[in-house]
Amino acid sequence: MNLHLKVWRQKDAKSPGQLVPIEARNIPEDASFLEMLDIVNDDLTVKGEEPIAFDHDCREGICGTCSLSINGLPHGPSETTTCQLYMRKFKDGETIHVEPFRAKTFPVVRDLIVDRSAFDRIQQAGGFITARAGSAQDANCLPVPKVAADAAMEAAACIGCGACVAACPNASAMLFVGAKVSHLALLPQGQAERTSRALKMVRTMDEEGFGNCSNYLECEAVCPADIPASVIARLNREYTVASCKDAVC
Amino acid sequence: MNSISSYLSSSIGRKWIVALTGLGLFGFVVGHLIGNLQVFLGPEPLNRYALFLQSLGELLWVIRLGLLAMVVAHIVFTIKLRMENRAARPVGYAVTNRRAATFPARMMTLSGLMVLCFIIFHLLHFTAHKIDPSFAHMTDAMGRHDVYRMLILGFQSKAASTFYIVAVGLLAMHLNHGIGSLFQTLGLNSAKLRPLWEKGGVALSWLIFLGYASIPVAVLTGVLKL
Known part of the structure; x- marks a missing residue:
């Protein structure tokens, strides 16, 4: 052709x-x-x-x-x-x-190559766990309900390609950050740094200059990994709860 | 203090302000509609209701100033967010193809600004009586302000009625995206709840439109008369 x-x-x-x-x-x-x-x-x-x-x-x-x-x-x-x-x-x-x-x-x-290292900097701000994970534990040592495991896996499917930012009329990175924050917030290993992670990743996202979410849901429609927009709702929740905790403690 | 100010300067914090003020204003829109629908019960209940609101005295001003503060915060924070959104994509696409964004969602700023213009006119019309000063001196048999008469005479003008119907249409369009959107922003959304907010929001926005539009339509068609 x-x-x-x-x-x-x-x-x-x-x-x-x-x-x-x-x-x-x-x-x-x-x-x-x-x-x-x-x-x-x-x-x-x-x-x-x-x-x-x-x-x-x-x-x-x-x-x-x-x-x-x-x-x-x-x-x-x-x-x-x-x-x-x-x-x-x-x-x-x-x-x-x-x-x-x-x-x-x-x-x-x-030409068609863009620098997506802003995503790396958001990840480096908190998209990980610092506790030494060690070798694999005995099965069932760390109970994870099936529902949480599925939701975490769904969020972890994000490959960080940036299509969400590219599709968003506001060039917002909320789907990406929502996926990264959700993935660890749903698992026991992510609990220790749950508060600081949400605060640091959102702060870095804002500092980088991404737009704000207007709930157009274009991100979800183009995501090659089928990340659902519910991760954005979770991010909104996680960040607000984290800010409240940060204000008190 | 530091964490509060950093929350309010964050993207999510500012969106929460827009969502919470939006929720408050939506509450007013619903309350105002229920109050106004009493026009279908006749002059007595409507004028009694109006007198009750006036009798709130200072409390009425607390409510009015609260609503004004919500409108101002809703707009100020949205402008800030919009400016950042524009700055986030300095070079646009030659071709864009939308898959999900609905027409009401893309028209939020425009519909919001037009609703603001309408609110100003509406207050001048029925609250400050600046459009027709005779509205201020209408009293019923019991000596109360005759809101029923004012409303009927106001909507007997085809121009005013058409303007009101278009304006509540724009308000409904704003809410069509706004209702579902605010629950998403407040984090009260999930795969389970999503159909409820999306379909419920659209249904509610239509109900708001039909409810408000029914009053001028009833006056124009003669269902409601003096």
Whole structure:
């Protein structure tokens, strides 16, 4: 199949960028979106032009490295990540807009690559437990009700790709932070630092300059890991309770 | 003090203020509607109710100032949040594709500002009697302020009635997103509760619209008359 791409090209963080029309020729329907870009890049290289820079790693939908806003949707019309989006989802001759994730907190590094280290800094602020976990305990030593285990697992599925921020009209990171805070708040191992974690992660999120949640729920609709917006409600609760505890103790 | 100020300067803290003031104002909207629907019971109950409110004296001013404070806080904190939201995406997309955001959700600022304009007009119309000064001197047989008469005469103007219906439509649209949204912000949401807030919020907003719109419609159609 042949496609008309409109790709955001930007030399580096400081240069201005623009959408550039690029033709994608002889693309197999079974190619993934990233493989399509590989083919286009081969053509560009042969022609002596700069290949399109884009993020990718596992190409299995589990690492959260690939990004891209495709026709205005983070990860495009796929149910999961861009690497798991196949060209059969598009029509021959279609025009496809490919842009980087847009947010002040995700500055463009080059072409379609954005710097998502703001997420790392939020994680480093409290998205972990400092207690030495040691080797595996005897089964059932640490009782976790099935409901809590399922909810924690659901939140832990977040791969930190940033699609939630990219889709949010406010570029808010509440779904990401909600998933990280929920995951540990639901498990016994996360209890010791439950209060400080919520405070530090939200504070860092605000300092980084992410927007505020308006409950549009666009984040949930595009999340490749199906993180539900209920983690945002939990984050609102966790942070407020943590602030109250912090004010008293 | 330090933790309170840092809470109120956080994204979530400020959203709680917007949600709590929104909840308070929603309570007023419901109370005001129930009070006003007494118009369907005739002049006696409505004028008695109006006299009761006036007889609250200083307490009435406490309520009024409380409502004013809630309106101001609701708007001030929203403006701050909105400004940050705009700043959070300096370079927009060439193409955007929305999957979830509803029309009322995207219109919150606009519907809110228009409701604010309406509230100012509404107060000038029926509370301060600035639009039609004769409203201030209407008394019924018992010497009470004749609110029933004022209301009927006020809504017999097609322009005023149409304006009211559009305005309560905008208020209902604001609540359509606002009701469900405030419970999410207050953290009182979960997979179990979500359908209740989402469907309940939409249903309540429609009830508010139908309730408020029924009064001018009843006057215009002659169901309610002097």
